[in-house]
Amino acid sequence: MAPSLRFPPPVTRLSLKRHTASTGPWFSWTVSTNGGTISRSLQSSLPSSTSSASADRLGTANGRLNLVPPPRWHGVAEVMLKLMAFSAIAAVALIFIFIAKEALPLLWSHEVHKEVTIGKMWTAQLWPGYDEASHVWQPVSDIPKFGVWPLIIGSLKVTFVAMLAGVPVAVGAALYVSQFAGPRLREIVKPAIEMLAAIPSVVLGFFALIVMATVLQDWFDLESRLNAVVAGVALSFAVIPVVFTISEEAFRAVPRSYVEASTALGAARWQTVVRVVLPAASPGIAAGVALGLGRAVGETMIVLMASGNAALANLDLLDSVRTIPATIAAELAEVVFGGGHYTVLFFLGAMLFTITGVVNFSGDLIIQRMKRKLGVAA
């Protein structure tokens, strides 16, 4: 035995290989020390490979391996990894803090209060030139007017149309794909939905602006080419993939035994679907609708391009509308940093952040509860 050999010898190299064979996967590994190399395979049914001569020496000493302590940078890297893991929390916190920071002067800055206060934003004001007190959004004029109700009504109108058009189609398609269609069709529809989800919203906005608006105006002889219906229908193309994906998952998570029991009791297919599958999957559908709603409320480019952007406070769906996200996108580039208008736009952003946060969080809660109930690993 070489006198330089220390027992137990330090391990210098480890390797692990995974092989696939017709009998299933198996592993082989090698441990190298400066005394020699041991190789083994994991699956017992296969003949284990031979260990080399020098491995015997290693084995006879005391059967214990002395591991080289890992390099110090591993510890440092592990700490950094854990720190980086908090990036998502940090991001959400920073978004909240920095939007609030720009919006809060609305509460106490005298400079900002010369132009606008929170109270003035939410209540009807008697503006010069108007006969009665009204809600007006007209931030760029001699007397800037920051009534937010026209924007909120605009957002609600577009969102309403998008959900009305998108949800039944998405849930219907999810029902068809999960209950009636064969696996072949599902292989076509699911990637197609993914492609629809992949279309950038600026392309949907372009399509609504250039193609849909013209076609709808020709068909229905509309007064304003860009309106809540055009924007809402285009927006529904963005909502459909969200609602479809989650609803389809919910339908498929309904245990087979429910369907079998219902069928065994003599229920017709539609009775099983409507009275058993649909109620069982309803929390999932609700979650899908919630997440779709979050998407619709926050979507910017589609409504910016296709809604006409006139801040009118009425309930006519065929009028031009201006939504909250589109207002921020259209106006922020031209405002004075730190001024009243700038502050109000950040306030709208904070509102948007809060609303979508609440809507999405409730959607996620429903999904988690449903998964726990159905025993699917979350």
Next chain:
Amino acid sequence: MTAPFQRSRRHLAVDTSLRVATGLATTLILAVLAIIVIDVIKNGWPKLTLGFLFEAPREGMTAGGIFPALIGTVALVLVMTIAVVPIGVATAIYLNEYAAPSSRITRAIRVAVNNLAGVPSIVFGLFGLGFFVQFVGPAIDKTLFGGERVYAQPALIWASLTMAVLTLPVVIVATEEALRAIPRDLREASLALGATKFQTIFRVVVPQAAPGILTGTILAISRGAGEVAPIMFTGVAYFLPKLPESFSSQFMHLGNHVYTLATQSPDVDATKPLLYATVTVLLALTFSLNLAAVVVRAKMRARIASAR
């Protein structure tokens, strides 16, 4: 009286109509996708030449090509990828390998990731302006450039970092899915050999999860090429004769170019063919990226299924 086990005609009728109605909904979705794609390609194809891809816009954007927008998009997604992939992968590794599955920290991170995924893109734009351009930028200028205005304005780096925050959930979710699919025995074999947890993760687990990381990266790039709202105030420019030269340059972007051509053009009819061709390029880019992601993911799933 109807015979037992024989469905009445009424049931058959309802069955059929339910099937037809839901089938129509499915067809409608496929039709919408097909109409958009066909309309875009039909109108965009004739204008799509090599010259269009490699020329700058000319004559008030009524002629020429999209070269600066292509290069700007590439620069944006490159910087974004360098920023988002290490952080996203690290978060996924922590969640799946280190943290206890139901600990408070894990749950907090997951809530944050879900929340981040639902934040409207325009809010990211506000955040990028408020945080990077107005807060980090001035701090850098003060310390490094003696107060000269270099980074305290919309710039490529700020747009890329804003986009990185937006795509963070995409990378985390895809990586986590891949990590979860790696069999336990692989980790155990490595640990049994005396490898440390860190060695096990970086020599055994992460290489196995590479397709998942790749999927996440591809999807993030696809988002980065198409999203406009987050970069509107953080670095994108309507028109620049020059290509971006440094992190502090402004840049042109494919998605933003579509928006500009569609809404800000003085001569709509002259711009329309260019607009369609630009949309074709953007759509081809996002579709091929997403298709690549689908293929990589399918291969990964098939490999895992065959190994089990």
